[in-house]
Amino acid sequence: MTATESRVEYEPVIGLEVHVELATATKLFCGCANEFGAEPNTNVCPVCLGLPGSLPVLNERAVEFALRVGEAFQFTVPASSIFHRKNYFYPDMPKNFQTSQFDQPICADGTLVVDGTPVGIERAHLEEDTGKSMHVGGSGRIHGADHSLVDYNRAGVPLMEIVSRPEIHSAEQARAYVSELRSVLEAIGVSDVKMEEGSMRVDANVSIRPVGQEKFGTRAEIKNMNSLRSLGRAVAYEIERQRELLEAGERVVQETRHWDENDGRTHSMRSKEEAYDYRFFPEPDLVPVAPTDALREKVHAEMPELPAARRARLVEEWGINEHDADVLVADAGLANYAEAAVVAGAPGKDVVNWVTGEVLGFLNETGLAVGALPLAPDGLAELVGLVADGTISRSQAKDVLRECLEEPKRPKAVVAERGLAQVSDEGALGATLDGILAANATTVDEYRAGDDKVKKKKRGFLMGEAMKALKGQGNPQLLNRLLDEKLSA
Amino acid sequence: MAHRITHEDVLHVANLARLALTEREVDEFTVQLGAILEHAAQVEALDTEGVPPTAHPLPLVNVLRADVLRPGVDRDEILAAAPEAEQHRFRVPRILAEDEA
Structure with missing residues (x-):
């Protein structure tokens, strides 16, 4: 690069989607236990298995927790919100759809102040978690697997998805945002927010644009970050990857990328363009949630x-x-x-x-x-x-x-x-010192007649003798003070 | 007609729903879905000024359940009803097809 060529400065634009499992006793729409680490398929029932004829009923505690989230981040909680079905075929949801919220979330337009800077939060909505799949054959990952085994204990566990606005501009700020979000969620008692156990999961939408440009660049969605540290590393890596692409005259592809903690890179998850069509439609089996004034006031009054x-x-x-x-x-x-x-x-x-x-x-x-x-x-x-x-x-x-x-x-x-107790009794310390001074009268005289250097030496000797007599357990501050008093007396 | 559904629309929707339709079925459903959309168009033509949008026909809100445990189903019983089970889990076929892997 020659001196006249100016290098384009890029500004990262980051939006974070955080999923947190709510710490209710039971699932979002049925009375199965919401518990981590149970034996596979022991917390399941016809509702969370999506058996025909079963009907979901919303957990009131989950609504209360959502209202706490609303309070904590100054969200607007509309008079009424509804659930939608998000349709997709994947065996982690036995119903072939996930019950979620779409255009009428329970919390809209909030804020979190991160190190003095407000970051907008677009929405926070209630939805159900999916089951856990284990891939058998191949390398144990979904690619190349022979078949998969599914445990539905987690299917139906209540989640809140908290979506920030794209107002985060560095890896450090992304990390600070999640750290503060986690502290708040922990303080209000809605989740145990353990990233390592998956009760808090973060996806990052990362793009970059030339400084001063208003239009967003093409974004990549980064998944699989299991700690604050890996979030910071993954976002920093992705910003750098995109900058190198643009500087080389290439383009960023809109895609989902998987963070690999071991090699410290993000990897494209699918070779072909993703074209999801979730066909959201209102869930006919659930009626709207309209938090009553009494519940809102109760939650407000109980905010820690x-x-x-x-x-x-x-x-x-x-x-x-x-x-x-x-x-x-x-x-x-x-x-x-x-x-x-x-x-x-x-x-x-x-x-x-x-x-x-x-x-x-x-x-x-x-x-x-x-x-x-x-x-x-x-x-x-x-x-x-x-x-x-x-x-x-x-x-x-x-x-x-x-x-x-x-x-x-x-x-x-x-x-x-x-036998650690220091001797801090002035009487006992004084008596010890008196004994030492009497036994070392010559040293005391030399001290009194000497210059500063001599004084320092003689005083150190006397202090050492006294400490020895006290078996090292004399309170040094007190002993020093008493010795000075006696020598200047 | 504004809401006319095409042969391609039906194929697209069938694909999203993982339905394999014969040519005859595609033709049949194109006609049937067209009739449904035509009916929706008639409803749309009504003057709904001042009628709030609704997601539900029932005059009900807040049907809630206390956060209290209820026994689920027996694992062996439910797994016995699955096509295949392994290690106390539901066994499902390969998730990604060859061209996606």
Whole structure:
């Protein structure tokens, strides 16, 4: 490229479709259990198997959850919304259609503020999940498989599909959007939002256009991203792939692409152009949903604090920085743990240091959930207290905490067991110092007569002797202060 | 006539519905579907000014069910009714045809 040639700058345009499984006890249209990991085909009935003559009845809890989603993202919830049949032939839906919502979704036109920037959310609608297929023969993927085996436990599980507007402009922002969306959904208790288990799934529509151009470029839909990390990687890869195509004078094909975590690329899923015709039509077996004022008010009144408000409150009340507040609130369970420790009497700032440091480190290392920790929040408060009153030093506290995270033990018990308690009793420390000073009268005289260098050396010696006499358990701050007082007396 | 359905339309719809029709059937359904659409055209000609669109003939909303577990069906019984089963799952033929794989 010569200096006169100007390189075209491209702007990525990204829209995200997020599916979340709702944490109801039963499926969307029947009383089968909504549970992950059950034995295949043990949570099925005539409704979710699509047997002739069976009729769906909508789960009222799912409607309530949809209204919570409506509140959390400032959606408009219309007076009435209806279900449609989305027709397609694929064995993951035994009915040959998926019951979904089409032109009258339960939530329309919402917003999520991501790192200070509002991202529009076009809609959020209720629909049923599909069954799970296992492909047999070939490489275990659908291509080249000999036949497939289907488990319908998941068929009919309630989903909300949350569709952002194409207002996301980088891989980092895509990741931040999903992270914040996840925190909000977790906070309002509608889903357990586990990307790894598939209770939260993200598809990304990615295109690029020259900066300043209004018309969108051709988009590719990226699927199969199972973590926030793979979402960020896949979107970044796809932006780069499209940029290279355009720079080489080629065009982007509108298609679905599959993210491969192992080779770090997206791959075209089908060789031929997809031409779906879902023939949506209103579901005749379900009547419209028209949330009553009473239900809307109940949901409104029960809305918990959302992550953005919680972060602001913790920064304000505990004097912690925004980064720590982000880390803490990103995991509602962790934030609840910290708040409980503060209620038990520990200062917020100290609690956050331990929770975002050692506790979070331990959880990441072991893969445990915060709820599974043997140390209750008031136990952490006890530890903070032991450091604050000088019983143990911060570095001793680390070891004590580690033991309490590994085994069900209280910090005080560990301190007693290991004989860690510092001597913080002024009388006892003073008596020890008096003994040391008397036994080293010459050193004391040299100290008093000496220059700064000599003073420093002699003082260090005396301090060392005192610590030795205390078997290393003297409170160093207190001991230092008392020694200074006595030497200047 | 505005809603006239063609031979090709019928073939397209049959394909979407995975129906293999004979030539005679295509001709037959072209006539029958044409008559249905003609009837719809008559309804469309009515003055519906001020009539709200409806998705349902029943004067009902909010038919809801409490989120309470109900026993389903026995797995062995339901799998016995399937054409084929394997590993406690419904066995289905290859999903993608050769030309798609």
